Amino acid sequence: MPTILGQNQYGKAENRVVRITRDGATHHIKDLNVSVALSGDMDEVHYSGSNAHVLPTDTTKNTVYAFAKKYGIESAEQFGIHLARHFVTSQEPIHRARIRVEEYAWERIEAAGEKAGDGAGEGGHSFVRKGQETRLTQIAYDGERWEVISGLKDLTVLNSTDSEFRGYVKDAYTTLEETRDRVLATSVSGRWRFNWTGDDRPMPDWEESYRQVRKHLLQAFAETYSLSLQQTMYEMGARIIDRRDEIDEVRFSLPNSHHFLVDLEPFGLSNDTAEGAVYVAADRPYGLIEATVLRDGREPRIPADLTNL
Numbered sequence: 001m002p003t004i005l006g007q008n009q010y011g012k013a014e015n016r017v018v019r020i021t022r023d024g025a026t027h028h029i030k031d032l033n034v035s036v037a038l039s040g041d042m043d044e045v046h047y048s049g050s051n052a053h054v055l056p057t058d059t060t061k062n063t064v065y066a067f068a069k070k071y072g073i074e075s076a077e078q079f080g081i082h083l084a085r086h087f088v089t090s091q092e093p094i095h096r097a098r099i100r101v102e103e104y105a106w107e108r109i110e111a112a113g114e115k116a117g118d119g120a121g122e123g124g125h126s127f128v129r130k131g132q133e134t135r136l137t138q139i140a141y142d143g144e145r146w147e148v149i150s151g152l153k154d155l156t157v158l159n160s161t162d163s164e165f166r167g168y169v170k171d172a173y174t175t176l177e178e179t180r181d182r183v184l185a186t187s188v189s190g191r192w193r194f195n196w197t198g199d200d201r202p203m204p205d206w207e208e209s210y211r212q213v214r215k216h217l218l219q220a221f222a223e224t225y226s227l228s229l230q231q232t233m234y235e236m237g238a239r240i241i242d243r244r245d246e247i248d249e250v251r252f253s254l255p256n257s258h259h260f261l262v263d264l265e266p267f268g269l270s271n272d273t274a275e276g277a278v279y280v281a282a283d284r285p286y287g288l289i290e291a292t293v294l295r296d297g298r299e300p301r302i303p304a305d306l307t308n309l
């Protein structure tokens with residue numbers, strides 16, 4: 001044979017597993033990206049196509065989700081060790097397992113002062129992903145008037161309950177099940193336009209304004225019992241317009257980052273949300289929900305397509 005097989009490995013990469021544990025009203029989240037690579041006695045599948053030694057990559061994916069439910073996720077290391085040991089000790093042809101794990105860290109959204117003590121926000125079920133969002137601004141000046149539009153992108157937030165989606169239109173192609181309890185997650189891209197145009201009023205305090213807008217949009221996200229992402233988005237914009245006099249217009253572009261409950265019935269596991277559940281954080285496709293919220297009587301000026309800004 002003129003060729004020989006060199007190093008080889010296989011498995012399912014980037015299993016996005018989200019485990020939510022419910023401790024009464026306080027929820028805990030573990031959010032991992034798990035990649036499995038297995039190697040061993042795998043010559044034949046390459047040389048002749050015999051799958052006799054091949055544990056399907058689909059099975060390695062199922063194992064990740066089933067283990068998350070069955071044993072929980074104490075730490076990325078513990079979870080990876082558990083998986084690697086399982087593949088190597090349960091399948092004779094598999095001699096080596098490499099498990100790579102990325103963990104996304106979340107922190108709780110702090111409650112608004114007026115809501116403190118009623119169980120909303122802090123200590124509850126609303127999270128913002130750790131790591132800075134990107135802050136943005138665009139300044140336009142024609143020698144007379146200023147237009148300042150500021151904003152942010154990649155501010156990732158998640159509510160692990162208090163989100164429903166039902167009562168929608170159903171046609172011949174609708175398969176989506178109605179739900180009274182789902183994960184609502186999005187990565188906020190937003191822009192807000194200041195009403196200062198260089199007039200006699202003092203310039204806004206840009207730093208303080210940014211901090212406050214960010215806080216209000218997070219708190220509105222956390223405190224809105226959501227019937228749709230559209231409704232939550234409107235509440236976020238309305239809260240900003242209501243609390244920040246310097247802003248007349250807000251536009252959001254919000255991907256609906258779907259978290260699907262994994263069907264673990266085939267493995268004899270119930271994936272009931274009551275005590276906490278395991279989700280697939282889906283990558284694409286995603287719903288994309290966009291709208292402008294305006295102070296009454298003002299003209300919209302932020303472009304509909306935020307990438308044009």
Ligand SMILES: O=c1[nH]c(=O)c2[nH]c(=O)[nH]c2[nH]1
Nearest residue numbers: 165176227228229230256287
């Ligand atoms: O909040 C939502 N809004 C929708 O318009 C929609 N459509 C869908 O399939 N899921 C959802 N969720």
